[in-house]
Amino acid sequence: MSSKHFINDPIHLVNSALHAITLTNPSVALDADNKIVYLRPTQNGSHQKVSVISGGGSGHEPSFTAMVGPGLLSASVAGTIFASPSAEQVRRAIMGRVDNNGTDGQGDGGVLVTVMNYTGDVLNFGTAVEKARAAGVKVEMVVVGDDVGVGRAKAGKVGRRGIAGTVLVHKIAGALAAQGRSLGEVVKVANLAARNLVSVGASLEHVHVPGRRESEEQHLKVGEVEIGMGIHNEPGSSKETIELPELVGKMLGQMLDQKDEDRAFLNVNSNEVVLMVNNLGGVSVLELGGITAEVVAQLEKSYGIRPVRILSGTYMTALNGLGFSITLLNVVNTDIGGPGMIELLDAPCEATGWAAPISKGSWEAKNTATREEKVSNDNEIGPSGLKGDAKVAQDALTLGLQNVVAVEQEVTRFDTIVGDGDCGIGLKRGAEAILKLLSEKPLTGDAVIDVASVVPVVEKTMDGTSGALYAIFLNSLVHSLKTLAPGEVTPKVWAAALKQSSEALSKYTPARPGDRTLVDALHPFVEVLGQTGDVKQAAKAAFAAAEGTKGMKASLGRTVYIGGHGYEEVPDPGAWGLAYFFLGLAGVKAAEDKDAGWEKI
Known part of the structure; x- marks a missing residue:
């Protein structure tokens, strides 16, 4: 793993890379505030009815951002490195950066959203899809999980991760949409492609995220390869010291052995x-050629498979990952009375991330058109009459947020052991943004207005799984508080509203107490607050529950894939950070609990 980078600021890195896409493809534009790369509108129009949107954490380029172009994606939405974009970013892409009613003027278009199977992505993109549907947009979502590196038993409720095979779903769906097909047809074929994919990766080393301390990463031994490693450093099925022929044999076995009940996802x-050999970012072009030759030879010799198309190159990376992945697409009949999967893969497109050149006509057109955003602000809230002491609320909220900032390093350390290391940074980013808001616009004392003012800040600054969960919860909390207005906002009123919001959150995530998530801290806080009306007692219960997650085996999130004994050593990072927030609401600073103990509160 190399920790040397030309750009060490991860925020500047992502923003400048997104801008670069518009420099290398004149057909696309950038909504910088929302990290949306989208197709520029054309003067002569298009017969395309359906727009195709995808996205995810940055660091997987050229996937997503560089796949935007005529004949492929209509837009992509980027998060920070290895973290999902927020639901609000995705909503703005659906509502304002693509044609969502069809360019034929008949209103029979729509939007297909494709997303890889990671909890944060599914939650954030799913929330945006539901909001767009509520606004009257025809939109469907296809979730791609093609990785066989983690078998059924270990994946549990989470299911297969999405990796490089997702790119083939994008190409097939984008080509079909470009031919003017209906939303139903595009969704059907995209689902067919997703269900007929198997992929697996292998890497010689974990990747280093720019701006992250090197000591937080775990090295592989010299000569050791990890089979099934995920694209965010998630562990796979095994670490072995083997040469390329044996490695490829094991990878193909995981994809094709029908006797392996844990991994026989597809016959x-x-x-x-179709074969795709994908560079995870750090393999030389020369070496990738040698790997491709070995894969092709073993497919024919061991399985009698001669691929009709062979794609070898860089399609979906893990930053500068020193590894590769293999994807097989089982080509099946699309049953739509038209083009088949091969024809759709061969169809022309103009996206810099796909092996196809930008046409001379596109360069000479010098198109500078952009789309003017026409998305309404749905966070404007009027007075509710649910009033409380603004200063007391401001002081309590400020201390809670300061606690979250103070424990960032501890939460990050925990997350590097049982996750991908971004939880603490994400919580800190959101807390600092809300603190800035409070300094500029202090709380009014109207509970509905005050919570609603925080919602867009959370949606814009917090990404990943935690950001999605908090955004859903806070949106629901605004609605719950409205139903309890007018009146005095007491701890009992807060408890009732928080309980309603917890129930709403449970519709979007299967996480329950005991699954080792932030819900383990949230649930006892809400329950005890409802029973006692005492914030200190509720915070005490939340903190004890967060401590209790140490040794608890995860059922959801990336921790499921981590394996090992890390979960026995540290508590759940999300629950720990939230417990310290509740600690602040109870009037206790982050440093005090270690010295005073809960018995003195």
Whole structure:
């Protein structure tokens, strides 16, 4: 792993890379505030009815951002490195940066949203899809999980991760949409492609995220390769010291061995099979060629498979990952009375991330058109009459947020052991943004207005799984408080509203107490507050529950893939950070609990 980078500021890195996409492809534009790369509108129009949107954490380029172009994606939405974009970013892409009613003027278009199977992505993109549907947009979502590196038993409720095979779903769906097909047809074929994919990766080393301390990363031994490693450094099925031929044999076995009940996700039995050998970012072009030759040779010798198309190159990376992945697409009949999967893969497109050049006509057109945003602000709230002491609320909220900032390093350390290391930074980013808001616009004392003012800050600054969960919870909390207005906002009123919001959150995530998530701290706080009306007692219960997650095996999130004994050593990072927030609401600073103990509160 190399920790040397030309750009060490991860925020500047992402923003400048997004801008670069518009420099290398004149057909696309950038909504910098929301990190949306989108197709510029054209003067001569298009017969395309359906727009295709995807996205995810940055660091996987050229996937997503560089796949935007005529004949492929209509827009992509980027998060920070390895973290999902927020639901609000995705909503703005659906509502304002693509044609969502069709360019034929008949209103029979729509939007397909494709997303890889990671909890944060599914939650954030799913929330945006639901908001767009509520606004009257025809939109469907397809979730891609093609990775066989983690089997059924270990994946549990989470299911297969999405990796490089997702790019083939994008290409097929984008080509079909460009031919003017209906939303139903595009969704059907995208789902068919997703269900007929298997992929697995391998890497010689974990990647280093710019701006992150090197000591937080775990090295592989010299000569050791990790089979099934995920694209965010998630562990796979094994670490072994083997040469390339044996490595490729094991990878193909995980994809094709029908006797392996834990991994026999797909019977690759078509007369036509597409092979993609993908560079995770740090393998030389020369070496990738040698890897591709070995894969092709073993497919024919061991399985009698001669791929009808072979794609070898860089399609989805893990930053500068020193590894590669293999993807097989089982080509099946699309049953739509038109083009098949091979024809759709061969269809022309103009996206710099796909192996196709930008046409001379596109360069000479010098298109500078952009889309003017026409998305309404749905966070404007009027007075509710649910009043409380603004200064007391401001002081309590400020201390809670300061606690979250203070424990960032501790939460980050925990998350590097049982996650991908971004939890503490994400919580700190959101807390600092809210603190800035409070300094500029102090609380009014109207509970509904005050909570509503925080919602857009959270949606814009917090990404990943935690950001999605907090955004859903706070949006619901605004609604719950409205139903309890007018009147005095007491601890009992807060408890009733928080309980309603917890129930709403449970509709979007299967996380329950005991699954080792932030819900483990949230649930006892809400329950005890409702029973006692005492914030200190509620915070005490939340903190004890967060401590209790140490040794608790995860059922959800990336921690499921981590394995090992890390979960026995540290508590859940999300629950720990939230417990310290509740600690602040109870009037206790982050440093005090270690010295005073809960018995003195």
